[in-house]
Amino acid sequence: MPPVTVKIALVGNPNAGKSTLFNALSGLRQHVGNYPGVTVEMKKGRFTDRDTEFELIDLPGTYSLAPRSPDEMVAVDLLLGRRPEEPRPDVILSVVDASNLDRHLYLTTQVMELGRPVVLAVNMIDVAKAQGIVIDAQALAKETGLRVVVIQANTGAGLDELRDALRVAAGAAAPAGGPKLPDAFSDEAAALGEKLGAATPEFLTRRAILDVGGYTEQWLVGTHGPSLTATLTATRGRLAAAGCAVPGVEARARYGWVRAATARAVTKPTQRAVTWSDRIDRVLTNKVWGTLVFLVVMFLMFQAIFQIATPAKDLIDGGIDYVVGAIESHVTPGPARSLLTDGVLRGVGSVIAFLPQIMLLFAFIAILEDCGYMARAAFLMDRLMSKCGLSGKSFIPLLSSVACAVPGIMATRVIEHRRDRLATILVAPLMSCSARLPVYSLLIGAFLSSGFSRWVPGLAMFGLYMIGFTVAPLVALLLKRTLLRGAPPLFVMELPAYKRPSLYTVARRVHDSAWAFLKRAGTLILASMIIVWAFLYFPYKDAHGQRYETLIAEQKEKADEAKERIKEVTDAGRPVPDDLEQISTDAVREANRLNAEWKRGSYLGQAGRAMEPVFAPLGWDWRIGMAVLASFPAREVIVGTLGIIYEAGEVKDDEAEKTLQGAIHAEWNRDPAQGKYTIAIALSVLVFFALCCQCASTLAVIQRETRSWRWPAFTFVYMTVLAYVAAFATYQIARFITDHV
Amino acid sequence: MATLDQLQPGQHGRIETLAGDPALVQRLYEIGLLEGEVAEVLGVSLLGDPIEIRVGNTRLSLRRAEAAAVTVTHLA
Numbered sequence: 055m056p057p058v059t060v061k062i063a064l065v066g067n068p069n070a071g072k073s074t075l076f077n078a079l080s081g082l083r084q085h086v087g088n089y090p091g092v093t094v095e096m097k098k099g100r101f102t103d104r105d106t107e108f109e110l111i112d113l114p115g116t117y118s119l120a121p122r123s124p125d126e127m128v129a130v131d132l133l134l135g136r137r138p139e140e141p142r143p144d145v146i147l148s149v150v151d152a153s154n155l156d157r158h159l160y161l162t163t164q165v166m167e168l169g170r171p172v173v174l175a176v177n178m179i180d181v182a183k184a185q186g187i188v189i190d191a192q193a194l195a196k197e198t199g200l201r202v203v204v205i206q207a208n209t210g211a212g213l214d215e216l217r218d219a220l221r222v223a224a225g226a227a228a229p230a231g232g233p234k235l236p237d238a239f240s241d242e243a244a245a246l247g248e249k250l251g252a253a254t255p256e257f258l259t260r261r262a263i264l265d266v267g268g269y270t271e272q273w274l275v276g277t278h279g280p281s282l283t284a285t286l287t288a289t290r291g292r293l294a295a296a297g298c299a300v301p302g303v304e305a306r307a308r309y310g311w312v313r314a315a316t317a318r319a320v321t322k323p324t325q326r327a328v329t330w331s332d333r334i335d336r337v338l339t340n341k342v343w344g345t346l347v348f349l350v351v352m353f354l355m356f357q358a359i360f361q362i363a364t365p366a367k368d369l370i371d372g373g374i375d376y377v378v379g380a381i382e383s384h385v386t387p388g389p390a391r392s393l394l395t396d397g398v399l400r401g402v403g404s405v406i407a408f409l410p411q412i413m414l415l416f417a418f419i420a421i422l423e424d425c426g427y428m429a430r431a432a433f434l435m436d437r438l439m440s441k442c443g444l445s446g447k448s449f450i451p452l453l454s455s456v457a458c459a460v461p462g463i464m465a466t467r468v469i470e471h472r473r474d475r476l477a478t479i480l481v482a483p484l485m486s487c488s489a490r491l492p493v494y495s496l497l498i499g500a501f502l503s504s505g506f507s508r509w510v511p512g513l514a515m516f517g518l519y520m521i522g523f524t525v526a527p528l529v530a531l532l533l534k535r536t537l538l539r540g541a542p543p544l545f546v547m548e549l550p551a552y553k554r555p556s557l558y559t560v561a562r563r564v565h566d567s568a569w570a571f572l573k574r575a576g577t578l579i580l581a582s583m584i585i586v587w588a589f590l591y592f593p594y595k596d597a598h599g600q601r602y603e604t605l606i607a608e609q610k611e612k613a614d615e616a617k618e619r620i621k622e623v624t625d626a627g628r629p630v631p632d633d634l635e636q637i638s639t640d641a642v643r644e645a646n647r648l649n650a651e652w653k654r655g656s657y658l659g660q661a662g663r664a665m666e667p668v669f670a671p672l673g674w675d676w677r678i679g680m681a682v683l684a685s686f687p688a689r690e691v692i693v694g695t696l697g698i699i700y701e702a703g704e705v706k707d708d709e710a711e712k713t714l715q716g717a718i719h720a721e722w723n724r725d726p727a728q729g730k731y732t733i734a735i736a737l738s739v740l741v742f743f744a745l746c747c748q749c750a751s752t753l754a755v756i757q758r759e760t761r762s763w764r765w766p767a768f769t770f771v772y773m774t775v776l777a778y779v780a781a782f783a784t785y786q787i788a789r790f791i792t793d794h795v
Numbered sequence: 796m797a798t799l800d801q802l803q804p805g806q807h808g809r810i811e812t813l814a815g816d817p818a819l820v821q822r823l824y825e826i827g828l829l830e831g832e833v834a835e836v837l838g839v840s841l842l843g844d845p846i847e848i849r850v851g852n853t854r855l856s857l858r859r860a861e862a863a864a865v866t867v868t869h870l871a
Contacts, residue, residue, distance in 0.1 A: 117825040122818065154852045157827040185852075266817035301817060305824035326852070335854070341841045433856040437842035440858075545845060546822050546861060549854040 059107045060224040063133055063143035065165055067158050068115035069426075069550040070149045071177040075207040076112045077558055079217075086566070087111070089137070094125045096132075103217040106224075111143065119164040120261060121269040123472060133168050134255055142170070145223045147216075149175045152182035152189055152204070153551075155320060159198075159312040160305075166200070166232040167257055171223040174200045175216055177207050181551065186323040194319035199231040208556060233311035238296040239263070239303060242289050249285070250278065263289055264300050331426075331551040338430050339549070348434050351427070352453060355418045359411060359457050360488075366410035374403035387603035392591055393584070401583030404688055405576045408460050408751060412571055413564050415454055415461040419468070420563035422450075424555035428468065429547055436545060442527035443534030445469070445545050448478040452526065455485035459752045460575075463759055464567055471543035473534070479759060480769055481530045483752045486522035486744060492690040493743045494518055500715035501736035514740070521744040525776070571755070578754035583687050589658040590684055602652035606645045613641035649698050658683055672742065672778070673735040673785040675728065682742070687750040689743055734788030738781040746777035797869050800846065800862035802836040808867030809833050810850075815864035827853050828865060 066072040076084075080099020087096050097112040113129045121127040128137065135142025148165050150158035155176070166172055176189060195202040201219045205212030234240075239260075247259045254274070261270040263286060275282045290300055338344045378395045385391045422428045428450070436446030447469045455462030462482045469475040498511050595601055616638035623630050653659055654677075662680025669679035677699045685692035693714070700717040722732045747753065753766040760766075802808050810832050813820045827850050828834065837847040837854065845858045 117822070120821060120825075157851065157853060160825060160827075265821065268818075301821035301824060302813070302830075305821075305829060309829050331854075335837070335847075339838050339840070339847050341839060345841050429856065433845060433847065434841050436856070436858070437840060437844045440844075541816075541818075544819055544822050544861065545856065545858045546819070546826055547856040548826065549847065549856055551854075 059109050060145060060220065061141060061143045062108055062110045062145045062147050062220060064110060064112045064147050064149065065133070065161065066115060066149035067117055067151070067161055069548060070115070070151050070158055071207050072112065072115055072149050073559060074556060075149055075175065075177060075205070076110060077562060078207050078210055078213060079108075080110050086570075087140075089128050089139070094128055096129075101217075103221060106221050108217075108220065110147075111140070116161065118161055119168075119257075120265045122265070123269055125472070127269045127273065130258075130261075133165075133170075134257060136255075144170070144225070145220055146170050146172050147175060147220065148172055148200075149177050149207075152176045152179045153185055153187055155182075155187075155189070155316055156309070156312050159316070160308050162198075162200075163233050163308045163311060166229045167260075169228045169257075171226045172200050172229055173216070173219045173223050174198065174202045175207075175212075176202060176204045179204050179212075180206050180209075185327050185329065188321040190319045190321075194315070197315040197319050199229050233307045235260075235303060235307045236296075236298050238293060238298050242293060246285070246289060250274065262286060263293070264304050266290070266300060329551065334552050335430070335549070338427070339433055341434070344430065344434055348431055351422075351431075355415075356453075356457060358418070359414050363411040363414055363457070364488075367407045370403060370407050370410075374399055387601065387607055389591065389594065392594075392603065393587065396591070397584040397587035398580070401580040401587075401687075404583060404751070405572070405579045408458065408571065409568055411458050412461045412464065413568050415457070415465065416564045416567045417560060419450065419465055420560040421555045423468065424553075424559050426550045426552045429549045432547065433549065440545075442530045444477060444530055445471070445474055445543065448474060448530075451478050452482060452485060455482040455487060456522075458487050458489070459483040459485065459749065460571070460755050461567075463752065463755045464571065466759065473538040473540050474543055476760065476765070477530050477533045477538050479756055480533060480765065480772075481526040483747050483749065483769060483773060484522050484526040484529060484745065486519045487749075489689045489749065490518070490743055492693050494740060496693050496696075496711060496715060497736045497740055499711070500719050501733050518740060518744050521741065521780075525745065529772075529776075570758070574758045575751065575754040578757065579687070579751050582750035582754075586658070586684060586687050589661070590653060590656050592657055593655065594652070596648075596651070596655075602648055606648050606652075609641045609645035609648065613638050613645065616641065646698075650700070653695070653698050654680075671785070672738045672781045673728075673731060673789070674738070675725075678735070678739060682739075682748070685748045687748075689746075689748045692743075692748075731785075731789050731792055734785050734792055737788050738785035741784045742777045742781035744777075745773060745780050747773035797867055798863045799834060799836070799848065799857070799865040799867050800859040802834075802867065802869065804836050804838050807833055807835045807870040809870055811866045811868055813865055819861055819864055823861075823865065826855060827851055828855075833870065834865070834867065 064072055064076055076097060076099060080101050083101065084097055084099035087098050089096070094114055096114070099110045099112070101108050101110065111132070113132070114125070116126065116129065119130050119133070121130050131137050132140050133143065133146065146165050146168060148162045150162060162172070162174060174194075176191065176194070179189065182189065189204065191202045191204045194200075201223055203212055203216045203219050205216055207213075243256070243260045243263060246263060247254070247256055250259055250262075258270050258274075261268065262274050265271060271283075271286060293299060293303065338347055378399055381391065381395055381399075385394075419428070422431070431450060432446030434446065435449035439446050439448050448466070450468070451462050451465040453462075454465050459482045462485070463479050466475050466478045466482070469478060494515055498514050502510050502514050594603065596605070616634055620630050620634055620638065623634070659680050662683055663676045665679055665683075666676040669676065669682075674682075678696075681692045681695040681699060684695040693711070696718065697714045700714065700721055719732070722728045722735065728735060747770050753770055756766040756769055757763060796811065797808065799808060799810075810828060810830055812830065813823055813828065832850050835849045837849055839846050840856070843859075845856045846862055848855050848857060848862070
């Protein structure tokens with residue numbers, strides 16, 4: 055007998071333990087399936103049981119099959135076999151929470167109408183038992199007409215029986231029973247079905263009537279013309295007159311049937327026992343104690359991310375530097391070597407430098423979510439966030455963006471509502487991230503430290519952070535009132551019972567997010583690094599046709615030789631001749647001069663000069679402008695580029711930064727046009743960097759998360775325009791003050 | 796008669812009717828707020844909104860504007 059693959063769709067409410075069951079059944083044999091046109095990802099897994107090969111698809115958790123968005127429609131279409139890339143499932147596995155059976159069975163009754171055999175997995179039986187709830191699986195099977203298996207997915211109990219039931223169900227008939235809606239409704243549905251034609255499945259015809267303003271209605275109006283809206287309104291009006299008003303008619307029919315079915319199969323204690331969750335919640339959702347705990351949790355999370363991610367990032371940078379050094383000492387200078395070291399390796403480095411932060415943040419989020427705390431955090435923060443048109447679920451993604459927008463944007467996946475999620479993604483890069491710090495400290499150190507009260511540098515830093523904290527909510531509010539306008543989304547949110555987080559679930563989430571980032575965003579970041587490298591590398595010969603790299607290498611060699619001689623002389627206890635010191639210093643200076651000349655002549659340098667009129671209103675000369683252009687892949691790159699342009703050498707440590715601060719300070723003061731306004735210029739650059747989107751990684755992640763090029767382009771444009779206007783205003787105001795005070 | 800948002804923490808109410816935006820009412824039904832069920836208000840979030848309620852074994856967070864769609868008889 056040839057092996058047959060049985061396709062199973064896993065359907066359940068959020069918090070029914072769906073992911074745990076999915077992981078328990080498919081183990082490591084899983085991958086992510088993407089669907090064109092929508093942002094949902096569905097996990098697919100495989101497992102074999104006694105010669106039968108199963109393919110399991112995990113649909114997003116939902117309370118009903120009443121699609122309200124294209125994303126929810128994908129799940130319903132998939133169950134009905136209406137997605138061309140996915141065959142119709144052979145069996146539907148409906149997973150329900152044993153301690154919340156009536157409510158979870160509501161979805162099961164909808165699943166029973168899809169025309170496929172259904173297996174009912176009653177999960178978390180241990181929790182139910184602890185609460186004194188007794189479920190008679192046989193009686194439940196008899197009453198519902200479904201194959202019922204009692205399981206405990208996190209311990210694996212009952213999974214053998216479940217696999218057996220799935221194998222038997224494949225090829226069996228669809229359930230015959232189930233709730234019956236009143237005749238008045240069935241007649242209306244039949245009449246509408248005739249009007250819509252055979253191409254519309256009965257299930258969707260019924261949904262079109264039941265879901266007022268739902269996605270089925272939108273879709274059918276799109277295909278059958280706007281006259282359908284009037285038809286549906288009339289149908290609903292007749293139903294209301296007959297005492298079957300939507301949506302109540304469906305809820306009463308389904309719950310009525312569910313109650314009758316569970317009445318004989320489930321015994322509940324008359325007095326509901328006070329659970330551990332009740333006791334914990336008295337503290338954690340309390341507006342005083344809960345908020346305090348929340349603040350402590352957030353503080354610990356960020357401490358951990360900063361404390362662990364920074365050394366990890368340094369380690370990665372150190373490793374890359376080591377490899378680059380090794381290559382540079384073995385390979386002759388040229389475009390190939392430079393592409394490999396400055397383009398590819400530094401590019402790869404800048405990609406994997408994000409990994410420690412992403413993995414840590416996702417470990418925290420997975421733990422907070424799996425144990426049930428995340429919903430409480432959203433509950434506490436909701437009012438605050440709703441003031442800028444968002445919901446409590448946007449809080450953690452936005453706060454995470456203070457460390458780095460990349461994991462922050464990835465964390466928006468917890469927001470189901472599309473417009474809210476998009477608004478959060480679009481403003482997350484405004485939060486002052488850690489990559490802005492090097493730029494802030496460089497310029498504040500150079501212009502706002504010496505000669506000022508010692509409060510000024512700290513205040514300036516604080517002010518720059520406040521720019522993000524105030525502008526992000528304002529932009530979110532603006533977006534929600536214009537581009538992302540729409541009815542306020544529902545904030546009906548379940549606060550699931552607390553449980554111990556599963557190590558496997560957490561590890562899986564961390565692994566999946568790290569891998570997704572590397573695979574999709576990584577390639578884009580790398581590409582942008584290589585493009586900017588090329589613009590900064592070519593042309594690579596000076597006016598005499600000599601290669602800059604060769605010339606610089608010669609100078610560096612000369613300096614090294616001189617230094618070695620100095621060392622020899624000092625070791626021998628003799629005084630160092632002045633000319634030797636001079637040779638070394640001159641050679642280093644010459645190398646820096648050559649490097650600067652090369653970069654000024656590069657295509658990027660030429661572009662910077664051509665664009666000088668654009669930068670002039672901000673008080674910038676072409677050198678600042680060019681450094682800003684070069685920092686497109688990552689903000690902190692500007693520090694290194696400024697180091698090269700101002701002939702201070704490459705900036706790698708505090709000493710070098712001091713040198714660069716000195717060099718910039720000296721250069722700006724030397725120029726009579728700039729000299730008077732150095733502080734105005736510094737403030738203008740700082741404000742620009744607080745608001746701009748000079749970060750290819752952020753743009754790549756926005757592209758990945760929204761599955762579109764439109765939103766990263768929009769983010770880049772609006773942030774750059776905002777940054778430009780703000781920098782312009784800052785410079786002009788600061789200049790005015792300088793002139794008149 | 797009162798609406799659910801008018802109950803104080805610790806108070807119970809029997810759900811009488813659900814009225815308002817159809818999408819909201821449908822979601823409330825789906826999540827277990829059915830006529831005849833008893834809802835208890837458990838607490839109030841920071842700044843007074845949303846509220847936390849319990850229906851059967853389900854705990855929910857509802858914004859006050861959403862809870863106003865639920866008419867209840869105040870029990871005790």
